[in-house]
Amino acid sequence: MRQRALLLTTLLLMAGLTAGPAGQGAEGAKATAFAAIDRNAGEIAKVGDAIFSFAELGMQETETAALCVRLLKEMGYTVETGVSGIPTAILATYGSGHPVIAVHVEYDALPGGSQTPGVAEHEPIVAGAPGHAEGHNTNAALWMGAAYAVKQAIDQHHLAGTIKLFSAPAEEQGISRPYFVRDGYFKDVDAALHAHVGSDLSTSYGPRQYAVMSVEYEFFGKTAHAATSPWTGVSAVDAVKLMDIGWDALREHLPPTQRSHSVIVNGGVQPNVVPDYAKIWYFFRESTYEGADNLFKKAHNVAAGAALMTGATFKEHILSACWPTRDNRTMAEIVQANIDLVGLPAWTPEEQALARRIQKAAGVKEVGLDTTPTPLREAVQSTSSNDSGDITWTVPHGRITFPSNVPGVPFHHWAAAVAEATSIAHKGEVAGAKVMAGAIVDLLTHPDLVAKAKATFDQEVAGSTYRSLLPPDQKPPVDLNADEMAKYRDLMRPHYLHADIRFK
Numbered sequence: 001m002r003q004r005a006l007l008l009t010t011l012l013l014m015a016g017l018t019a020g021p022a023g024q025g026a027e028g029a030k031a032t033a034f035a036a037i038d039r040n041a042g043e044i045a046k047v048g049d050a051i052f053s054f055a056e057l058g059m060q061e062t063e064t065a066a067l068c069v070r071l072l073k074e075m076g077y078t079v080e081t082g083v084s085g086i087p088t089a090i091l092a093t094y095g096s097g098h099p100v101i102a103v104h105v106e107y108d109a110l111p112g113g114s115q116t117p118g119v120a121e122h123e124p125i126v127a128g129a130p131g132h133a134e135g136h137n138t139n140a141a142l143w144m145g146a147a148y149a150v151k152q153a154i155d156q157h158h159l160a161g162t163i164k165l166f167s168a169p170a171e172e173q174g175i176s177r178p179y180f181v182r183d184g185y186f187k188d189v190d191a192a193l194h195a196h197v198g199s200d201l202s203t204s205y206g207p208r209q210y211a212v213m214s215v216e217y218e219f220f221g222k223t224a225h226a227a228t229s230p231w232t233g234v235s236a237v238d239a240v241k242l243m244d245i246g247w248d249a250l251r252e253h254l255p256p257t258q259r260s261h262s263v264i265v266n267g268g269v270q271p272n273v274v275p276d277y278a279k280i281w282y283f284f285r286e287s288t289y290e291g292a293d294n295l296f297k298k299a300h301n302v303a304a305g306a307a308l309m310t311g312a313t314f315k316e317h318i319l320s321a322c323w324p325t326r327d328n329r330t331m332a333e334i335v336q337a338n339i340d341l342v343g344l345p346a347w348t349p350e351e352q353a354l355a356r357r358i359q360k361a362a363g364v365k366e367v368g369l370d371t372t373p374t375p376l377r378e379a380v381q382s383t384s385s386n387d388s389g390d391i392t393w394t395v396p397h398g399r400i401t402f403p404s405n406v407p408g409v410p411f412h413h414w415a416a417a418v419a420e421a422t423s424i425a426h427k428g429e430v431a432g433a434k435v436m437a438g439a440i441v442d443l444l445t446h447p448d449l450v451a452k453a454k455a456t457f458d459q460e461v462a463g464s465t466y467r468s469l470l471p472p473d474q475k476p477p478v479d480l481n482a483d484e485m486a487k488y489r490d491l492m493r494p495h496y497l498h499a500d501i502r503f504k
Helices: 002-014 026-039 041-054 062-075 136-157 176-182 236-253 289-310 329-342 349-362 423-445 447-460 482-495
Strands: 078-081 090-096 100-105 161-167 191-198 204-207 209-220 259-266 277-286 313-322 382-385 397-403
Touching: 026 041, 026 136, 026 423, 041 062, 041 136, 041 423, 041 482, 062 078, 062 090, 062 136, 062 161, 090 136, 100 136, 100 423, 136 161, 136 191, 136 423, 161 423, 176 313, 191 329, 191 423, 191 447, 204 329, 209 236, 209 289, 236 259, 236 277, 236 289, 277 289, 277 382, 289 313, 329 397, 329 423, 329 447, 349 423, 397 423, 423 447
Parallel strands: 100 161, 100 191, 191 397, 209 382
Antiparallel strands: 078 090, 090 161, 209 277, 209 313, 259 277
C-alpha cells in the first residue's frame, strides 16, 4: 500500500498537480475512505445483489430508488426525489461550499435479460422478464459504497466541499441526464465523475461515445373494413412501413459514421381492420451532436413523405437527445492515479473458472478475468451512446470503468448477467468504489486539481457551444416501460432480496 501511495504522489507531481497546504490531509482522508469501503464490502455487495433481483426497466426503478433513498438518508445525505420530474431520479447532497463534485450512475435493467447469477448457461429467473444484462446494479453498489466512504472522510477530516449524487434512470433509453442539465442541476458543479461496469479497471480521455436522439413517430389514419371497403380507410401502419422503407433507402446517402435503428411499437390490432394508429421508435446516432440532429431533421422529412403518400398525419416526440460523451484529460489523470493506487482485485481460481465458462457460453475467447493494469489512454470513440454526454460538455468530467463483468462478453446478452451478483461483481464494486472515493478526496483536498481540470476543459471544448437538443417544454416520458414492467413484476417479486443493509 505504501508503494502505491508513493506512486500516486509521483503521478500527481508528474501531472503538475502538486498540493498546497490544503492538500496535505489527502492521504489520511483517503485512508479513512478506503477503510470504510473495506469495512462495508459486504454491505456494498448486498446493495448490488438486491438491485440485481429487482431488475427494473428504465423509469420504473421504484424498488431500486427506494432502497437507495433509504440508505442515503441513513448515511446523513439530504435527499431530493423526482429530479426533473422523473419519479425514480435521486439527488443526494452532503457537505457545503466549493468544490461541488457530482457523481452520477445508472441502475436500470434490460428487457428480456433475466438470468440466474453464477450459472453459465441460459437460465432465466423468470422467463422473458427484465434482467441486469449490462450490470447497472453494480454501478449503484459502487455509488453507495463511495457515498458512505466520502462522507466519512469529510466528517473525520473536516473537508470543505459539497458532494452531489445523481441517480440516472433509463440510461438504456438515453433519458434522464440531458433533462438534469437542461433544468440547471449542473450549473454550480465544479467537476463530475461517472462509474460504469466493465471488465477492467480503467479510464480514458477525449471523445468516447456517440451522440444519440431517441424519437417516436406516431401516425394517425382512419379505420375501415379491410375486406369490404378498404378504400375508405387510411392505414397508419402503411405510413409506418413507408417511413421505415424510406429511411432504409436513404441510408445509402448517409455518412458511414451514422448508426440508426428502429422498432415498430404499435402495428395495428388485427388484419381485417385498417389501422388508424401506429408508432415507430428510432435511435439516431452520430459522432457529433450536429450529426445526430441532422439525422433527426432528415427523418422528419421521411415521416412527412410517408404521411403524404398514405393520407395519414403524424406527430414526432423527442424522448431524449444526448451529446456525445467525452472525458477531460486532467480528470482522467486523477482517476488513473487512484486506479494505480487501488489495483485490480485478486481473483480466485474459482472466479477465473467461472469467467471462462461464461466466455465459452457467450462464444468469445476464453481468457478469464483481467489481471493486467490498464494504463491511461486516449479514448477511441465508440458507436454506443450514454445519456451522460451533456454533462461531459458542461463540466470537467471523468469516467471510471470497474471490473465487475467478464472480458469479451457482449452487453445486452444473457451471459453478461451471469457474474453480476457473484463475488466477481462484488470485488469489482469495491475496487471501483475506492477509485471513486479516492478521486473525490483528491478533488476536495487539492484546489489546484479542480482549477487545472477547469482550465484544460475550457481548452478541450473551445469552439463548441453547448446547447440542449431537448425542446424546452419537453417532459420526460415517465410512463416508459410501465406496461412491460407490469407484466413481470408480480412474477419477479418472490425473488426480490431484502437483506438487512447497514453501513457502519
